[in-house]
Amino acid sequence: MNTPDSLASKWLDRASSDHTIVFLLDALKQDNCPTGPLSSLVKNTTCGPDRAGGFAMNVTSIESATLDKSSQNYGGKKTSSAPKPTIVICQNNIYDYPDYLRTLSHELIHSIDQCRAKADWSNLKHHACSEIRASNLSGECGYGVELLRGNMKHRGGHIDCVMRRANLSLKANPNENGEGEEVIKEVFPQCYADLYPFMRHPGSN
Ligand SMILES: [Zn+2]
Incomplete structure (x- = not known):
């Protein structure tokens, strides 16, 4: 484009x-x-x-x-x-x-x-956490955006999308040697729940 x-x-x-x-x-x-x-x-x-x-x-x-x-x-x-x-x-x-x-x-x-x-970007946990937050809070995993990408799953779709996109970004980190997915799973609950600086999820009405 x-x-x-x-x-x-x-x-x-x-x-x-x-x-x-x-x-x-x-x-x-x-x-x-x-x-x-x-x-x-x-x-x-x-x-x-x-x-x-x-x-x-x-x-x-x-x-x-x-x-x-x-x-x-x-x-x-x-x-x-x-x-x-x-x-x-x-x-x-x-x-x-x-x-x-x-x-x-x-x-x-x-x-x-x-x-x-x-955040120390050479530390995979820091990087993973920030990618989870950025994908979760930017709207890039909104239902409509996911539909355009051909991902139709509704229930649990948002979490899948955030994990998938965080994983893609983590793979670009030169310190990642295949452990990215594990690191994401480990920090996911805490980082997905961290909405800072928003008081509530910006996608919820
Ligand atoms: Zn990013």
Whole structure:
């Protein structure tokens, strides 16, 4: 898919007033992560297949956040100042605005975990926990989204989806040597129940 730059930047503009995104940005601030306007944190770019986005902390400028397919984080010169997240959205793998919002929420939840819990991405338990939270809370496992992917199971479908997507992300971690699924099962109950910064699941009405 080739999402033109103009459309991706329109989505970014629109996202800056989306109430879930504003709420997540606020939570980042409260966790002592310096933030700023959404446009200063997010870079729309083109990536290889199967990758919707990523994030890095403490890169000197948004331009230096280059894609590193093999890890959760992006390369870039580190600064010694307070951590500031840089989020990369792979616009060529995003098919519409709701998909853009879900991807952005997913990466913001990772950023929040980095800020509040000092997640260590080389630790598979930390990585698994954040992927479970990001898939659970971003809406990417909503029933409608799963239907579009051809997954029709209703009962238990959400949990299956969160596990499946967390597993896929964990496989990209260079420290994963086949134990990802076990690690996910181990941390799942605690991390799936952790809705922070939401008071209740954002998908429930
Ligand atoms: Zn993720």
